[in-house]
Amino acid sequence: MRSASDDLTARARIRDAAVAAFASGGFDGVSMRTIASDAGVSPALIVHHFGDKAALRTACDEHVVSVFTDENHELIDAPTTDRIRAALKDIERYGPYIDYLGRMLVDGSPAADRLFDGILAGTRATLDEQRDAGLLVPMSDPDMTALLMALMGLGPVVMRAQIARALGQDQLSPAGLLRATLPTMELLTHGIYATDAFLEGARAAMAADAATADTEEER
Secondary structure, three states, X not given: XXXXXXXXXXXXXXXXXXXXXXXXHOOOOOOHHHHHHHHOOOHHHHHHHHOOHHHHHHHHHHHXXXXXXXXXXXXXXXXXXXXXXXXXXXXXXXXXXXXXXXHHHHHOOHHHHXXXXXXXXXXXXXXXXXXXXXXXXXXXXXXXHXXXXXXXXXXXXXXXXXXXXXXXXXXXXXXXXXXXXXXXXHHHHHOOOOOOHHHHHHHHHHHHHHHHHHHHHHO
């Protein structure tokens, strides 16, 4: 007869196997039978612990989110954005979580939305701190800038395979992260244009559009 601890161990083993399987094959591409085989249990035991595949996915979503957001989680003890950086430094251990996170963000779920909101809030808070310290140039739209920064950080997570094919190496590997460091800092520090002509052109075009809209509203 199984003890309660045996059940808990089996539940965690099933969940971890499902995280790895869903991360690799997608939510629709992996069967309960495959997950059961990977976990070394019977499909009936998955039903016993989780009910069905949708409930198992929800449990996986919540667990992966907790890896990056729960301050008391045993895996990474740091705030959300720092947790993701820490996970990227140990990609062998946290690779399935990173890949699962990419799947979550693309497919969407309430848990993924909460995680994205946390990442965005953390990015905005960091920019606010840097602005208050005099480290940032003036921004026309700080909220949009924070969103663009968050998207830059999550892009390699969501498009890991495509970026690896383009670079010839995994950008989330230690070597890939190192390679991206200087170009990223160059982009954030100096931009890429040697002239402000494009910026001023955009400002002029937007001002003209606004003026036209105001004129039409007055008619």
